[in-house]
């Protein structure tokens with residue numbers, strides 16, 4: 001029988017529901033369970049692909065090319081699973097399926113309504129994903145905050161589902177906030193109110209996870225339990241953690257594992273896996289290790305969530321190397337029209353230029369890359385960072401002064417361009433190269449040393465490519481294209497021989513990094529920084 005755990009949130013957004021659910025998943029995985037997570041996003045967008053990272057944080061890309069909410073990144077990293085398009089359900093997906101069915105006449109003349117047609121569609125999707133996965137436990141996170149109009153159909157659907165499934169196959173976890181007053185007094189009223197809102201919808205939480213500045217005392221838990229009809233031991237205190245990877249351990253200490261297993265009648269399947277706890281130990285040690293400072297030159301530098309996976313990938317590599325990496329966020333535009341970049345980079349051991357779209361900040365990023373190349377500072381470029389490294393070399397080494405990407409302007413030397421086959425489709429997202437593609441690595445290159453093999457599969461999200469007409473010219477002058485697709489027409493990796501570390505990839509290696517399996521290019525980049 002499939003077991004379901006549904007995670008909802010109250011009081012306000014941004015409490016870390018995603019991390020909470022990812023942590024519960026990890027805890028069950030450590031006990032031998034196969035887990036399948038689903039994120040429900042109650043917005044009308046079909047997917048996150050068209051959304052501004054300023055508002056929503058990074059667009060996370062899955063192996064099958066789906067552009068999804070960044071919580072799926074947390075799930076993949078915490079549970080060490082590979083997810084696909086079907087694991088992110090949005091209002092847009094549900095409604096377009098229902099409307100399509102209506103147009104085909106499949107509702108046989110009925111009035112098509114939220115209940116039951118929309119809710120049936122939601123339930124069917126959740127069950128289908130759960131069953132197809134072959135997992136033991138399906139975790140469903142409902143985005144948004146209880147009380148929002150948007151999430152109502154989803155809450156109603158899980159309410160119905162609970163009635164249809166066996167009592168001990170369904171568990172509700174509600175994540176709320178317990179704020180502290182200036183006098184350090186914890187306030188339970190917001191939690192009481194959000195549970196009340198949940199109950200008005202016919203949902204009673206089994207577990208309440210209270211996000212708070214510091215751990216809650218027993219009497220506070222008892223009070224929450226009493227007002228919210230939840231056992232005291234099911235009121236879990238989740239104080240702010242210095243490190244998100246500690247959250248599974250903190251929740252365990254609070255007894256969430258025992259309570260969840262008892263409620264769902266699960267028994268421990270395997271001996272407990274301590275790999276995660278060991279990784280957290282290593283992370284603690286590495287925070288006392290050698291210090292590194294890496295500059296991240298981006299456009300949304302002020303909003304760190306837009307580069308979330310990169311931030312995590314750096315952490316994973318640092319954990320393995322036992323060093324402590326600080327990221328210096330630099331706004332690309334600040335590097336334009338200035339008299340020299342020394343003041344920005346004198347205290348850093350490495351420079352990273354991440355992915356991006358649009359023209360703003362482009363020249364600043366190119367300046368940063370030129371600086372890294374000339375001053376022999378380790379450089380890692382990802383996607384847009386790769387394309388700009390090629391433009392920089394074309395301009396400053398190959399002497400093509402007006403080299404540019406045709407994404408940004410018409411130029412005599414579009415070294416980054418759309419390939420012919422792409423030019424025909426111009427619908428939003430229609431031409432993007434998304435998800436897993438094979439990359440073939442040339443022998444005797446840095447790329448080969450980093451990966452230790454000649455064929456890899458990496459995730460992509462880009463529209464423009466290195467223009468094949470310029471490859472020879474750029475290579476002649478020092479850049480090496482050490483990875484490409486099978487045809488050899490699409491360049492995937494670029495490096496410079498004789499530089500301490502100059503490595504850039506068209507693909508996004510940050511999406512496949514795991515806390516205990518760091519990404520090879522990130523690890524090699526930090527190793528080079530350590531040597532500085």
Ligand code: GLN
Pocket residue numbers: 354355356357358382383384385387407461462463464465
């Ligand atoms: N804007 C570039 C392109 O579309 C790079 C995209 C990215 O960095 N994700 O190809």
